[in-house]
Amino acid sequence: METFLFTSESVNEGHPDKLCDQISDAVLDACLTQDPDSKVACETCTKTNMVMVFGEITTKANVDYEQIVRKTCREIGFISDDVGLDADHCKVLVNIEQQSPDIAQGVHGHFTKRPEEIGAGDQGHMFGYATDETPELMPLTHVLATK
Template sequence: MAELDTFLFTSESVNEGHPDKLCDQISDAVLDACLAEDPDSKVACETCTKTNMVMVFGEITTKANVDYEKIVRDTCRGIGFVSNDVGLDADHCKVLVNIEQQSPDIAQGVHGHFTKRPEEIGAGDQGHMFGYATDETPEMMPLSHVLATKLGARLTEVRKNGTCPWLRPDGKTQVTVEYHNDNGAMVPIRVHTVLISTQHDETLSFVCLLPRHQVVMLVLIPLF
């Protein structure tokens, strides 16, 4: 097998306690709460967080009666942020909410869907996303992505079920897979590298921080 016929591809997955994921979940929860009471809600909600503080801001037009602070605290609590030791205490952290009505200019373009044809409805935001399906896994996703996601899910599972009580909510997994170019088909050959970065109890030694059998082996071995 020629050396140029192989290459490494890495995928990353963040746990539910990672700041990026935490903020996503809070914004999602706000959107869900608005849509539950008012399906015509227009929500542009952003969230940011730092040690023991969460801020929710943006532009929202809705008839729903939403308790934004309660949503923030409930989401943080459900993830496992329940004390200062883990960097955020859901019941005592500072929650800042700055929500305003949607800009009139944006509203004019997006609120006329009852009287406009679909092709005439404007967008309040724009973005270009791309994706693809692959037959290398049953999930139709790249193997590196599937493994990184499953490792992260397992890390959360052993934290919440008490198997690894020293784990904390924040974490990130990264998997590098070596692929072979088989006449244009990208065929996974082996797992090259597995990286787990996780928040943990600061009193533990390095040896205790290797969730090899509880996490890595239980996810990888059944696949090979």
């Protein structure tokens, strides 16, 4: 009989992962606001006083990525070197390219292809479920990770 280890992770407010997720979300929102047909695969990483936004984005939107990074950091409260990132003075690196034709061919066509013919991109593999193993109706690993 094979066994496996199932774990969960949780990060709190102020963690770089949370900041990066919010920046990537803000980029997506900005693209979709101007062009609902935008295709966005945006990644963000950060280290002391630097943020990098990179990925593949195909859109007709005119997006100022640096402004989005700074605004998002500022709104969260990253406004001083004392907290590791100053929204107004940090280095912002942007490396956004058009989506590659190979990926586009596999994942687009929702108006012309049958659902089983449309591929999936590699962004976001999540699952969730309710369970009676805890009073919160959440999996025990999640409850323990967030305590």
